[in-house]
Amino acid sequence: MTTNGSTSAATPTPCSATITPRSATPIPTPSSATSASSSPSFVPTLTAAPAPAAAPASATSPAAPVAPAISATTPAAQAAAPGALSGATSASNAADTSTTEADLPDLPDFPDLLDATVTPDAADTTLEASEQEREPKDLGQEPEPGPCLTLSSPADILAAVPYLVGFHPHNSLIVIGLAHGQAKVVARWSLPLPPGTLGPLAPLFDREGVTEIVIVGYGPGEVVTPAVDEARLLATGAEVHVGEALRAHEGRYWSYVCNLAMCCPAQGTPYDPSTSQVAAEATVHGLVALPDRETLERTIAPVTGPVRMAMSHATTDAITEFRAKIMAAPDLDAFAKQFVAEGLVRVRSALTTHMEGGRLDDAEVARLGLDLAITRVRDEGWTMMHESHALLWKDLTRRLEPRFAPPAASLLAMAAWRAGNSVQATIAVERALAIDPNYSMANLLMHALQNLLSPTIMRGRLPTPAELDATMGPAHAAWLLPLINLLDDEDLQSPPE
Incomplete structure (x- = not known):
C-alpha cells in the first residue's frame, strides 16, 4: 500500500473567521504554465485557528491568497501525542462482517492518494456512541475555540501548511476548503494525480458548504501545474472561489492567481518556513510538523x-x-x-x-x-x-x-x-x-x-x-x-x- 492516501472526518475546534480580499477579480481558467500562471491578484490576510494538540496530521485550517484574511481551525498535528492515531478495495470478509459494518452505505472505490480532513459543524464534533458513552457527552455543546494563527502572506500560508497536515509535504497537492471564513476541509494528494482523482471534491464542497478554496502545490512545475489547473477548473465548475493557488519548490514559491511582477516575479519568491513567526506560534500552540509522512508512519510501526x-x-x-x-x-x-x-x-x-x-x-x-x-x-x-x-x-x-x-x-x-x-x-x-x-x-x-x-x-x-x-x-x-x-x-x- 502506498503512503499517499486517505481521508477522514475531523472534530477540530471551530473558530470565527473572515476573508478580506484586496481584490476579488474572477479567476480565469488556469493556464498550463510550469510555474505561475497569469491571473488576477487576490490579496488577503488570513487567520487560521488550530485545535488542541492531540492528533497528528489532521488539519482544518485556512490558508490565504496572495493576501487574504482567514480564520479557521485544525486538530493538532502532533504525531506523538497520546490521541494520535493512524487502503485497498472494498472486499468483504464474510467471517468479519457484523451489523456495525452492514449499517453503513456502500462506498465507491477511490484511489488511495490522499490525506484529508472534513471538519464537522460544532454540533457534530462528537459521534453518538454506546449508551455508556452518551451521558457525559453533550453533542450540541459548542467546543471552546482554539488558538489562532494569523497568516498575512503566501509565505505564512506555506509556513502553516505543514502544521495543518502534520508533516512537511513533498510532491503534493493541498486543497484547503473554507465556508463562511471557517476551514472545513484540508486535503493532500501525492503527485502526479491519476485522471479523475479530484472528482470527489465537488460533492464534498456542496455537502460541506465550501465557498472558497486555497490551493498549494509542492514540486516542479511540470508536476504541480496540471494538478493545480485541474483543481481550479473543478472549483470553477462547482462555483467555488479560488482565493489563492501557489506552487512551492526548492525554497521559492509562485502564485497562479497573481501576474504582478512586483510581488510575484517570474523567478519565484524566496521563503523560509523555519524562520516564520507562524511556525513559532504553531509550536507554542503545541502543533508539530514532522519531516515527512514516513516519519508519521513510524509512530505506529x-x-x-x-x-x-x-x-x-x-x-x-x-x-x-x-x-x-x-x-x-x-x-x-x-x-x-x-x-x-x-x-x-x-x-x-x-x-x-x-x-x-x-x-x-x-x-x-x-x-x-x-x-x-x-x-x-x-x-x-x-x-x-x-x-x-x-x-x-x-x-x-x-x-x-x-x-x-x-x-x-x-x-x-x-x-x-x-x-x-x-x-x-x-x-x-x-x-x-x-x-x-x-x-x-x-x-x-x-x-x-x-x-x-x-x-x-x-x-x-x-x-x-x-x-x-x-x-x-x-x-x-x-x-x-x-x-x-x-x-x-x-x-x-x-x-x-
Whole structure:
C-alpha cells in the first residue's frame, strides 16, 4: 500500500473567521504554465485557528491568497501525542462482517492518494456512541475555540501548511476548503494525480458548504501545474472561489492567481518556513510538523528488539493456552460462549485501565489480540468508541504480533477519524490492510476516508452492545473460525526482530 492516501472526518475546534480580499477579480481558467500562471491578484490576510494538540496530521485550517484574511481551525498535528492515531478495495470478509459494518452505505472505490480532513459543524464534533458513552457527552455543546494563527502572506500560508497536515509535504497537492471564513476541509494528494482523482471534491464542497478554496502545490512545475489547473477548473465548475493557488519548490514559491511582477516575479519568491513567526506560534500552540509522512508512519510501526521478543513469547503462551482449552472442551458452542464473554470483559477492562492511565502487560495484550480476532469482541470496542480510546488501540497495534494487529489497527483508525486525525487514521488502515487486504472493517474505513466522508455519517448508526447481541444472537463455535484460521496461518507470522 502506498503512503499517499486517505481521508477522514475531523472534530477540530471551530473558530470565527473572515476573508478580506484586496481584490476579488474572477479567476480565469488556469493556464498550463510550469510555474505561475497569469491571473488576477487576490490579496488577503488570513487567520487560521488550530485545535488542541492531540492528533497528528489532521488539519482544518485556512490558508490565504496572495493576501487574504482567514480564520479557521485544525486538530493538532502532533504525531506523538497520546490521541494520535493512524487502503485497498472494498472486499468483504464474510467471517468479519457484523451489523456495525452492514449499517453503513456502500462506498465507491477511490484511489488511495490522499490525506484529508472534513471538519464537522460544532454540533457534530462528537459521534453518538454506546449508551455508556452518551451521558457525559453533550453533542450540541459548542467546543471552546482554539488558538489562532494569523497568516498575512503566501509565505505564512506555506509556513502553516505543514502544521495543518502534520508533516512537511513533498510532491503534493493541498486543497484547503473554507465556508463562511471557517476551514472545513484540508486535503493532500501525492503527485502526479491519476485522471479523475479530484472528482470527489465537488460533492464534498456542496455537502460541506465550501465557498472558497486555497490551493498549494509542492514540486516542479511540470508536476504541480496540471494538478493545480485541474483543481481550479473543478472549483470553477462547482462555483467555488479560488482565493489563492501557489506552487512551492526548492525554497521559492509562485502564485497562479497573481501576474504582478512586483510581488510575484517570474523567478519565484524566496521563503523560509523555519524562520516564520507562524511556525513559532504553531509550536507554542503545541502543533508539530514532522519531516515527512514516513516519519508519521513510524509512530505506529511494530515494536522491535526485546519488546518484540517478549510479546512473541507472550503470544505463544496465549495460543498454547487457547489450544489446550479448546481441545479439552466437550461442547464447542459452550466454549465459544464462554470465550466471547471473557473477551468482552477483557476489552472493557483494557479500556478502563488505559482511561485511568495504566498500561496492559504483555500477557494481557497477547490475550486481547486473540480476543479481538472474534468479530463480536472487536465490535465491542467499535460500539463503545471514543477518541480517548486511541491510546489503547495504538499500543496494541504496535505490540501485537502482526497477524493479530488488523482489528486493533482498524479500531485505532476509527478513533483517529472521530478525532479529526485523518492522516494517522489512514496510516492505521494501511497497516491493517498490508497484513490482511480483505479485512472488511479496514476496507470500510478506507472507503469512508478516501471519499472524504465526515464521521458524522455514523451518528445514530452505531448499535449498542445490547443491540449487537440481539442482532448477532448467542455465540457459537463458528465464531471462533477467524481466530483458528489465524493460528493455522503461519505464513502471516513475522519473526521477532
